[in-house]
Amino acid sequence: MSEALCREGAAWVSAVTGTRWVGVIGLEVHAQLATNSKLFCSCEVRFGAPPNSLTCPVCTGQPGSLPVLNAAALGLAVRTALAVGADVAAESKFDRKHYFYCDIPKNYQISQYDRPFCTGGGIRLASGRFVRLTRIHLEEDAGKAIHDRGEHTLVDLNRAGVALIESVSEADLETPEEAVEYLEALKEIIRYAGAGEADMEKGQLRCDVNVSVRPEGEAWRTKVEIKNLNSFRHVREALEYEIPRQIEAYESGESARLPRQETRLFDASAGVTRTMRTKEEARDYRYFTEPDLPPITLTEAFVERQRGLLCELPQARRRRYREELGLSEYDARVLTGTREVADYFEAVARLCGRPKEAANWVANDLSRALADPEVAAGSIDELPVKPFDLAELIELVAAGTINTTGAREVLGLMVAGSGSPREIVAERGLEQVDDEASLEAWCREALEGREQVAADVRAGRTKAIGAVVGPVMKASGGKANPQRVREILLRLIAEDDQPRP
Amino acid sequence: MTDPERDLVRHTAALARLELDEAEVDRLAPQFAAILRHFRVLESVEVDDAEPMTGASGVRDVLRADEVRPSLAPDAVLGNAPRSSDGFYVVPKTVGGEE
Structure with missing residues (x-):
């Protein structure tokens, strides 16, 4: 950002004209669904498999092959829609979106155009701002094109056909910080809904940003799309570059510099966005109804079954932990970091009836054990210490059988898989001496x-x-x-x- | 001089990544025009009260269980490709969809 602009709250203020500029940001987020098989065929979904080892006639687009919709993908998509308060359509269908690129073997992507399975809903930010969702739709992923190995492009189609949901927000966001907060909230919801892991490093969450600028209170101007954003940090950095770029272009008054509708790529190493191509218009994609996939009915019974599978969401849990269990905001945040940890904590608290002690043990000692590379547990569910065991340990401390120091030692042994707390205490003679x-x-x-x-x-x-x-x-x-x-x-x-x- | 039909041919060819010479554009432009005239007739039909059609077969709700079945052997798949290397399809350099 040049010296001619300075940030004041949500606005960028021009030192030259005194104009207060604000950003207008909408996000399109692609999230991979946690299914075993692809969206329209039975090929396995697995990250890191040898190239082109997970493909079949359907996902490589062979003539005569027929796609069939994965029921689990539809369920997970609906669950996510319910989690953001969207309206699930009574009927939905798929469309072909045509474009020619080496990572898309059929020369079209099966997506949803005019009848997405859900519309509406949204996410509330900490500031109280409600970010509306336009829609969420189901679509298949493209393959992977690798450009940096030699003079040719290499193509791996393992990812082609993997189930994605694309969540499209309204342009309700104003700042890079808000964009990141929205993304974090959406990621949390997708994980809580059990719809996907949303791991950006594995490419399970990808984001395109639409951004324009305007003087505060004035009408919207031309928007630019930024692609290739592979981390939340890139989203923030791309916006921190692009918003001042557009403001300075308008302030310069030079017509050649004015933002035009285009797609730009974020160059992470240089921290800048560059023109990629003039944007294809919707009609260039020649959408039409996918004739190989019949329409789907989303019955009330199906939707309600998905609602039953949806757990309480993180924001609601944090409020309940603070207000009903008397936990600190910090502990509530740590415990709701993932759904697994939150469920685990609740099970321990319920079993021992001591939520504060349960919070301490889960948020501190158990989280530490989980972070220990020697323990080698990917998630809390993989630890040999089950909620029942930890509850027993907490009861032993509460009953005075062992002291806290002893309990820590016992937990260490429990994590190493040495047995239940009572067994360990008895075997090692760790009972507290009261004599x-x-x-x-x-x-x-x-x-x-x-x-x-x-x-x-x-x-x-x-x-x-x-x-x-x-x-x-x-x-x-x-x-x-x-x-x-x-x-x-x-x-x-x-x-x-x-x-x- | 701009000619909408000829521009449409060029634009459509660009979307399909096809290279056309001027003679081909000359030959295709009147054909495009004829096709579009036909669609304009279809467009004039009053359909405001009709439900959009979502399929011709009347079949609905065809779903499959989320079960993995074996994929094809990479060698078998790549055997159909003009060129492959180390398990990858090899294609001309195409970076980021630039035109």
Whole structure:
């Protein structure tokens, strides 16, 4: 951004003309659906398979082959639509979108044009702004063209025919930050709906941006489409470049520089957008109804069945965790990071009846274990520690059978697959020691030679007691009940203060 | 001089990635014009009250279960391609759909 423009909240203000410019942003997000097989054939969907090992006559567009719709893909698509509050159509159909490119073997993509399976809905941002969705439709993915190996282009059709949903938003967004927030929310919803993993690194979530600028309050101007955005960071950077570029073009007044309707590519290494081609108009795609796929009826029963499979969404969960369970905003965020973690936490909280303790263990200790490469668990469900086990551990602490230090040790063993908490505690003799005589003996031993601590405590600095609690815990092998140790130490010091006979 | 029919031929050829010389454009332009005249007749039919047609067979709701079946062997598939290498189809360099 040149010095002639400065950002003020959502606006870019020109130092030359004083005009307040705002962005007008709409997003088209392609998300891969988590199906086992492709959208119209039975080829497996698998990332990283050898090239062209997952294709058949349907997805390579051989003459005479017939596509058949994957029922699971339709279900996942409808679930996503319900999650964003969209209206599911009673009837939907597929269309052919024609274009010629080496990654599209049929020379058309099966997509949906005038009868998408859903319309409407939207996503609310933290600011309260509601971003409307125009529509979500089902379509098949293209293959992959590789241009950077030698003088030819290489084509892998494993991805051709994989089920996608394309979510098209209205141009309700104004800033790069809002665009990223919307994307994060949409990704979260897709994952919670169980519709897909939405992993950008695996290309499961891809984004095209439509952007124009206008002086605040004025009519919309020509929009530009930016493609090739493979991460949220690229979306933000592309917009941070493109919005000032367009503003400066208008401010220059030079007609040759004025933004025109075109497709631009984001060059991530240079941080700039470049003209790719003049945009093909909708009619150039020569859409027409796909004659090989009959129309589909989305019955109320089918839609309601999908609604039943939809779990509570992250925003609603976070509110409930704060308001009903008394958790902090931070813990609520960590716990709703993925649906698996949230479901896990809720199961633990329900089983032990102690939501705050459950939140602490899941958000801290278990998350740490999950991040440990040695544990090698891809998700919380893969840990050998099941909600029932963690609930039992929390109960053992609450009942005073083990202390927190001991519980951490037990959890470490549970993560390593050593058994249930009760078994581990019994096998390793980790029960907390409450027996008065043993505790007193350790305490007397620890106080010997630490007269200064006793003196400090007598002088009212009770915190000094910590210096003796440590050695007692050590002497007990970590098994002493720290609360009882503290009480006994204070009593011994006080007794010692009595005048000696 | 601009000639809408000739421009349409060129535009359609460009979309199909076909190269036409001027003689071919000369020959195809009147044919395009005839086809379009025919569609203008169809366009004049009053269809406001008719439901859009979604298929000719009357069949509806054909779905399959999400089950994986074996794909074709890469060698068998690539055997149909004019050129392949290391499991990939090899095609002329086409970057980013630039025209």
